[in-house]
Amino acid sequence: MASPFLPAGATTGDSGGELSSGDDSGDVESLQSPETEASGSLTELFEKAAAHLQGLVQVASREQLLYLYARYKQVKVGNCNTPKPSFFDFEGKQKWEAWKALGDSSPSQAMQEYIAVVKKLDPGWNPQLPEKKGKEANTGFGGPVVSSLYHEEIIREEDKNIFDYCRENNIDHITKVIKSKNMDVNMKDEEGRTLLHWACDRGHKELVTVLLQYRADINCQDNEGQTALHYAAACEFLDIVELLLQSGADPALPDQDGCLPEEVTGCKAISLVLQQHTTGKNQGDYLSLVAPSQKVFPAPHYQDKPQWKQKQPYSKVH
Template identity: 75%
Template sequence: MASPFLPAGATTGDSGGELSSEDDSCDVESPHSPETEESRSLTELFEKAAAHLQGLIQVASREQLLYLYARYKQVKVGNCNTPKPSFFDFEGKQKWEEDKNIFDYCRENNIDHITKAIKLKNVDVNMKDEEGRALLHWACDRGHKELVTVLLQYRADINCQDNEGQTALHYAAACEFLDIVELLLQSGADPTLRDQDGCLPEEVTGCKAVSLVLQRHTAGKA
């Protein structure tokens, strides 16, 4: 998923949080005034916060991302004399309930809706999206441990691979969710399955604890 927080061409705003332009009639502070120094400090903090948010994309829900992106736009878009964009400006509209599919509910961690849909056989627990990702992939990607447990109870294919050959274990490992990695392994996930790049789950994580757990289980299968 591409980050929505730092679009190409984004530039730093002033202390009011809006972009300035050559046609602005806003007053300009002296380069050495306390207000300018404070502005620069706030700008640096804002850019650091925006950069930090990029690392949270894999665990944030769509609604959280929409909310944060809307706030980002409020700071970064528009001249001093133009209204700031509202939350509903993102992609033109809010995503209403009737527009959501089962994967949206999975990303939101809506366990009640997903459980009901599976019980009523409105959806197959192993259905996939266009990228070959099953509900279990998404639950692991977002760190929804309770939902992972529910999907496994309904016999989700624990070793199902997406279009790139990655299993739910790859997703949980890459996102560094140690508790979910352990749950998957205890439930029979195969740590020796490689993706299309030839990578094991232990090779896609930057977390030493996750890597060690996976290495031990892989060694046990040797």
């Protein structure tokens, strides 16, 4: 069964998990041609393909865009070694998974596969012709915008809301808005998440500190009854869990399913620090008993929740 991230007709190869182009395998071979030599190099042809794709976004499927996105990242960044996005960032996870699936695929292979798909989208493309200039040649991520997915990552300043700035960890902007008193620090998004929820989910400890200084409701619950402490525990940010507890977070506040923060984490150190906070034990006691990376499993009923299933086997603490 073809991967949902592959273009139509693409299959998974038998060698090292690398991707082949199925019925279009000849496209990759055709890159080693006089046309490739005339363009100067494979890298130069790849850059031209990336620039040309800007005019093809409307005719490409989402699967093709994910396929191209992954190969562009493999060429420009290398193997995917970045943390997987949070469990409710569904689009970010799709892009991460498409990139991660390439494994140790070489930049050369990624460029060839990328160019082959661009040629499939526009069989009449001539890389010898210059691309249009001006507004149609927008760039991003240090290079050409290769798909609408990049446009979704690079939101225009005028289109950003306060939660976008929170995800970016833009402390200066958030502080400025809060000081202007034009925004309630406890405002919620459509899922009932506050800025504090988002900051804890992303691991932005300094931003968490700033929000608490501006009287963010530390025990505010989202639409599922989860507090910022639930988020920090589930995402396994021990330092933020400790900061929240020191600032008055209630570890005994359950969510709608009856789960306490200590029951939603896979990190034993976090589970123990939450327990010892409730019982009043010395913090040094739990640290002497467990390594911070030691794993536990959340309560059985929480393991059935989408949040836990989506984040397995990934953990932000390695």
